[in-house]
Amino acid sequence: MVRPIGFLVGLGFVGVLLWSLLWGAVAYVKEPPVPTAEHEFHEHPKKVDFSFNGPLGKFDRGQLQRGFQVYKEVCAACHSLRLVTFRDLQGIGYTEGQTKTLASEWAVETPTINEETGEPATRKSIPADRIPAPFANEIAARAGNAGALPPDLSLIAKARHDGSNYVYSLLTGYQNQPAELLKQFPDSKTGAGLHYNPYFANLNLAMAPPLTSEGQVSYSDGTKPTVDQMSKDVAAFLTWTAEPKLENRHSTGLAVLAFLLIFTVLTYMAYQNIWRDKKH
Amino acid sequence: MSFPWAEQYAPKHPFMRYMDEKLPLPRLVYNAIGAGYPVPRNLNYFWNFGVLAGAALAIQLITGIVLAMHYAANGAVAFDSVEHIMRDVNSGWMLRYAHANGASMFFIVVYLHIFRGLYYGSYKAPREMVWLLGLVIFLLMMATAFMGYVLPWGQMSFWGAKVITGLFGAIPLVGEPIQTWLLGGFAPDNAALNRFFSLHYLLPFVILGVVILHIWALHIPGSSNPTGVDVKGPQDTVPFHPYYTAKDGFGLGVFLIIFAALLFFAPNLLGHPDNYIPANPLSTPAHIVPEWYFWPFYAILRAFTVDFILPAKLWGVVAMFASILLLFFLPWLDKSPVRSGSYRPTFRKFFWLLMIDVAILGYCGGAPAEEPFVMISQIAAAYYFAHFLIIIPIISRIERPLPLPNSITEAVLSKSGKTTGEAALAPAE
Numbered sequence: 010m011v012r013p014i015g016f017l018v019g020l021g022f023v024g025v026l027l028w029s030l031l032w033g034a035v036a037y038v039k040e041p042p043v044p045t046a047e048h049e050f051h052e053h054p055k056k057v058d059f060s061f062n063g064p065l066g067k068f069d070r071g072q073l074q075r076g077f078q079v080y081k082e083v084c085a086a087c088h089s090l091r092l093v094t095f096r097d098l099q100g101i102g103y104t105e106g107q108t109k110t111l112a113s114e115w116a117v118e119t120p121t122i123n124e125e126t127g128e129p130a131t132r133k134s135i136p137a138d139r140i141p142a143p144f145a146n147e148i149a150a151r152a153g154n155a156g157a158l159p160p161d162l163s164l165i166a167k168a169r170h171d172g173s174n175y176v177y178s179l180l181t182g183y184q185n186q187p188a189e190l191l192k193q194f195p196d197s198k199t200g201a202g203l204h205y206n207p208y209f210a211n212l213n214l215a216m217a218p219p220l221t222s223e224g225q226v227s228y229s230d231g232t233k234p235t236v237d238q239m240s241k242d243v244a245a246f247l248t249w250t251a252e253p254k255l256e257n258r259h260s261t262g263l264a265v266l267a268f269l270l271i272f273t274v275l276t277y278m279a280y281q282n283i284w285r286d287k288k289h
Numbered sequence: 290m291s292f293p294w295a296e297q298y299a300p301k302h303p304f305m306r307y308m309d310e311k312l313p314l315p316r317l318v319y320n321a322i323g324a325g326y327p328v329p330r331n332l333n334y335f336w337n338f339g340v341l342a343g344a345a346l347a348i349q350l351i352t353g354i355v356l357a358m359h360y361a362a363n364g365a366v367a368f369d370s371v372e373h374i375m376r377d378v379n380s381g382w383m384l385r386y387a388h389a390n391g392a393s394m395f396f397i398v399v400y401l402h403i404f405r406g407l408y409y410g411s412y413k414a415p416r417e418m419v420w421l422l423g424l425v426i427f428l429l430m431m432a433t434a435f436m437g438y439v440l441p442w443g444q445m446s447f448w449g450a451k452v453i454t455g456l457f458g459a460i461p462l463v464g465e466p467i468q469t470w471l472l473g474g475f476a477p478d479n480a481a482l483n484r485f486f487s488l489h490y491l492l493p494f495v496i497l498g499v500v501i502l503h504i505w506a507l508h509i510p511g512s513s514n515p516t517g518v519d520v521k522g523p524q525d526t527v528p529f530h531p532y533y534t535a536k537d538g539f540g541l542g543v544f545l546i547i548f549a550a551l552l553f554f555a556p557n558l559l560g561h562p563d564n565y566i567p568a569n570p571l572s573t574p575a576h577i578v579p580e581w582y583f584w585p586f587y588a589i590l591r592a593f594t595v596d597f598i599l600p601a602k603l604w605g606v607v608a609m610f611a612s613i614l615l616l617f618f619l620p621w622l623d624k625s626p627v628r629s630g631s632y633r634p635t636f637r638k639f640f641w642l643l644m645i646d647v648a649i650l651g652y653c654g655g656a657p658a659e660e661p662f663v664m665i666s667q668i669a670a671a672y673y674f675a676h677f678l679i680i681i682p683i684i685s686r687i688e689r690p691l692p693l694p695n696s697i698t699e700a701v702l703s704k705s706g707k708t709t710g711e712a713a714l715a716p717a718e
Contacts, residue, residue, distance in 0.1 A: 011618050011621040011622060012621070012622060012624075012682045015615070015618060015622055015677075015678040015682065016678060016679055016682065018611070018615075018674075018678055019674050019675055019677070019678025019679045020678075020679070022608055022611070022670075022671070022674040022678075023671045023674055023675050023679075025593060025595075025597050025604055026592055026593065026667050026668075026670050026671040026674075027667070027671060028595055028597055029592065029593055029594045029595040029597075029601070029667055030664055030667040030668065030671075032594070032595045033594055033595075033660070033663055033664050033667065034664065037660055037664070042659065042660055064553075064554045092369070092372050092376065097376075160566075163372075164372070164565045164566075167557060167562060167565040168562050168563070168565035168566045169562055170562050172562065210575065251565075253376060254375070254376075254382040257382070258382060258383070258386075258553055258556070259553065259554070261383065261553060262549060262550075262552070262553025262554055263553075265549045265553060266546065266549055266550065266553070269542060269545050269546045269549055270546065272542050272545075273539065273542030273543060273545075273546060276535070276538040276539040276541070276542045277539045277542070279535050279538065279539075280535040280536050280538065280539045282535075283531050283532060283535045284532065284535070284536075287330060287527060287532070288330075288701050288702065289330045289331050289332075289527075289701055
């Protein structure tokens with residue numbers, strides 16, 4: 010009984026699938042899919058040779074601190090970093106004292122309540138505080154950015170495909186809309202208040218180019234603050250905020266692999282030894 | 290049951306004799322995975338994957354129990370509690386990456402285990418029950434993995450939960466009430482997240498129970514082997530311990546090396562970046578895709594695009610469930626008395642075609658729902674159903690299998706090219 014029923018069920022599924030295929034093919038011929046500007050002009054991120062790439066990769070502390078400086082002086086005006094505490098910044102080479110100073114001098118204070126009246130208030134941050142967000146809430150953020158919401162950057166390097174390269178590419182990818190795009194897709198002209206960037210998913214984003222001129226941030230370690238350099242540095246910093254345990258992961262991984270290789274060689278020898286007289 | 294020549298458990302130490310009398314647990318272990326279980330001597334590396342699946346389950350249980358100590362199943366804090374594990378919990382990043390990639394490793398070894406069963410005909414009599422229980426484990430794994438992916442409460446978690454529970458909405462009349470009942474609301478929210486967490490913690494232990502039944506059912510006929518020929522006598526088998534414990538130890542080492550390479554050097558390779566964005570019911574991701582191990586089934590679901598008596602969506606849902614449920618009937622669809630694909634030339638060709646077909650389905654399931662992927666998955670899905678329901682029953686009727694070896698030992702000796710000097714009849718060392 011199983012086989013005749015199975016045969017009929019099989020014919021049923023195959024029939025409906027081929028019927029779907031036929032209609033799909035007819036629709037495809039009648040109305041071929043229209044290419045979209047996003048499909049034709051979107052670009053994959055440029056490859057950057059970061060120090061943390063590869064299984065032996067480590068962060069460059071100097072670069073992370075420069076990137077943090079770019080975040081602090083440029084990005085932090087609009088973007089929060091809500092998963093990172095000031096104390097965490099010891100991970101990029103600041104001393105405990107320095108994180109204390111950074112916390113207490115941060116441009117935005119930490120929200121709290123007035124101890125006596127219970128009214129909303131603010132206070133200076135301490136190292137245990139998370140980095141305060143530039144806007145009190147989403148509505149305030151949208152109101153301050155012509156309706157667009159600047160995303161939190163804590164995880165951005167993992168929340169985008171090829172994130173570290175993406176951040177760098179986006180920051181350096183602003184350009185005028187190609188004439189060819191406008192010729193092919195006259196309806197896709199970048200709207201008012203938007204900026205063309207082929208690395209952004211739909212090609213037009215609300216954020217104006219944030220890094221525009223050399224020397225926008227003055228580095229204290231002598232590195233030349235070109236737009237390219239600042240973009241690389243902040244991309245590295247945001248990779249650290251997304252994956253602060255990366256170095257730990259790499260070094261643990263190497264130790265684990267070394268152990269497992271020896272373990273596996275020993276088990277292979279045990280296996281060969283036990284089976285030496287048995288053909289199989 | 291076991292073969293009459295199986296080694297007998299004979300405790301020497303008085304304490305072990307006492308234990309054997311009061312609670313013969315050591316005897317059970319000895320007979321299950323010790324020297325008391327005779328196994329065909331000719332198993333190849335494909336027979337490693339059962340033990341590896343057990344190891345993967347153990348890794349998931351251990352890492353999962355510790356993660357649950359730090360995770361909070363509440364829509365307001367779930368996402369941040371996962372990040373708390375990644376940032377603040379000692380070695381939390383390792384636990385979470387081990388659990389997330391451990392799920393992928395579990396599916397890889399289980400798929401290879403199923404591959405072994407399909408090629409070597411392990412589903413055939415007298416091992417039908419082993420196959421059926423294995424499929425129950427597979428279904429439980431899929432449910433567990435799906436619910437586990439919802440727990441971090443990222444964008445893919447939320448939208449995946451919405452799409453998958455939405456499948457039940459395709460059932461006529463009662464579909465929407467069922468969907469609302471499953472979710473505890475009209476969309477995934479706290480009620481859904483909480484019950485998914487509860488079930489995600491429960492089901493692995495159900496899996497563990499069915500694994501025990503799976504092994505129990507296996508031990509009645511004993512393990513299959515690459516020739517598919519029955520064990521005829523003591524010369525055909527070796528004791529599980531130390532022969533296969535040693536071989537499985539080596540297999541475990543290779544498994545762990547691949548697992549560690551993934552965990553430590555590419556932990557997000559198999560995940561989706563969108564799941565690092567907190568769940569947002571107001572923003573739909575551009576492409577909603579499940580985890581890679583569901584892609585072939587997702588492709589079948591999406592392959593039905595035209596209403597034909599029933600709505601297309603219902604066809605897709607029925608076909609997706611049918612694509613797994615039909616495997617329950619495989620022992621009765623394939624009536625060929627020859628088990629191993631090595632001796633079935635026609636079966637073997639179609640078998641490899643099926644493997645390519647499933648790979649294509651997987652690729653299409655991960656791709657966006659646009660042409661040409663939809664048309665390709667329609668052809669591939671049609672072959673999938675035709676393979677099991679039409680081609681296999683016909684092949685098993687008309688195929689002329691190659692001559693089988695008379696015994697496992699004969700197959701082993703003819704392969705090694707020597708006919709004398711074999712230690713098979715010598716006492717076991």
